[in-house]
Amino acid sequence: MNAKKTPLPSVIKEQGIRTVVAGHFNHPDSYAMRRPDGMSDWLLTYTLDGGGYFVIDGEERFCQAGDVTLMQPGVPHQYGTRKGGNWHFMWAHFTSRITETSLLPQEKLLVLAMDNESARERMQRAFRRILTDSIERGLYWGELCENAIREIVLLLARRLSKQFDPRIEEVRHLLSSRMQDPVRIEDLAREIGLSPSRLSHLYKESTGSSIIDSLNDMRIRQAALLLEHSGRQAAEVAEEVGYLNYNHFASQFRKRFGVNPRTYKNQDHS
Numbered sequence: 001m002n003a004k005k006t007p008l009p010s011v012i013k014e015q016g017i018r019t020v021v022a023g024h025f026n027h028p029d030s031y032a033m034r035r036p037d038g039m040s041d042w043l044l045t046y047t048l049d050g051g052g053y054f055v056i057d058g059e060e061r062f063c064q065a066g067d068v069t070l071m072q073p074g075v076p077h078q079y080g081t082r083k084g085g086n087w088h089f090m091w092a093h094f095t096s097r098i099t100e101t102s103l104l105p106q107e108k109l110l111v112l113a114m115d116n117e118s119a120r121e122r123m124q125r126a127f128r129r130i131l132t133d134s135i136e137r138g139l140y141w142g143e144l145c146e147n148a149i150r151e152i153v154l155l156l157a158r159r160l161s162k163q164f165d166p167r168i169e170e171v172r173h174l175l176s177s178r179m180q181d182p183v184r185i186e187d188l189a190r191e192i193g194l195s196p197s198r199l200s201h202l203y204k205e206s207t208g209s210s211i212i213d214s215l216n217d218m219r220i221r222q223a224a225l226l227l228e229h230s231g232r233q234a235a236e237v238a239e240e241v242g243y244l245n246y247n248h249f250a251s252q253f254r255k256r257f258g259v260n261p262r263t264y265k266n267q268d269h270s
Contacts, residue, residue, distance in 0.1 A: 009037070010040045019095060022093075022130045023092075025090075026049075027080075028085075034078045039073060042072065043070070045092075046091075047066065047069075049088040050065070050082070052080065052082060054078070054109055056077050057108070067114070069109060070110040071108065090131060104157055117170065118170055127152070170191075182242075183215055188211065219242050223241045227265040234250075234260075
């Protein structure tokens with residue numbers, strides 16, 4: 001008769017929960033966690049400050065501010081705070097119900113840097129939603145936590161796809177978030193840390209469009225949605241998406257949709 005295999009430990013089950021356990025730690029270098037058999041949960045962390053270490057298969061790897069780590073179930077490991085410092089981080093244990101992990105490389109430990117400000121901000125917001133919902137435990141709190149974890153996993157998968165240089169991702173975020181404001185390539189370049197000419201070249205090389213063409217495309221697509229659904233007049237929509245000159249707006253709109261904004265607004269879009 002074969003002996004029954006001992007189930008791996010689960011932080012989630014230890015807490016009497018079905019889905020997610022999360023926390024927010026700031027520990028000195030005396031902090032260490034050892035699990036020689038691994039665990040049945042996934043472990044996700046985001047480092048806010050300081051640094052941590054992971055030891056897997058005898059190899060030591062480190063994480064620092066802005067890094068996300070994801071460890072698979074069933075991996076014997078040790079982790080803790082790096083010597084001489086603190087590790088300020090948010091973490092979440094979750095189950096294999098999050099099937100989006102299949103989009104990621106099958107590595108025992110994934111360490112990925114969020115290397116632009118918008119990526120770090122979005123990652124922090126997702127983790128903080130997990131923390132808040134897991135503490136409040138209101139209706140559907142587990143499902144809400146899982147949705148935030150799915151968002152994080154999808155962001156990691158998108159980053160690993162290497163669709164764009166992280167600096168180009170940052171520019172596209174800045175364009176979309178400041179769509180109503182005048183945009184100067186010199187200002188964008190200063191924020192990204194490149195010269196205006198280098199940024200313009202890198203953006204065109206990465207996306208196939210110029211920065212101004214991308215901004216116009218974002219503005220016109222948003223304008224079309226507003227014309228279809230908001231009830232606003234074309235001149236109001238033009239101003240809302242950042243066009244101070246209505247004739248320029250109408251010209252750009254006609255290039256994209258083949259009709260002027262007022263005609264588009266009166267068409268049946270059902």
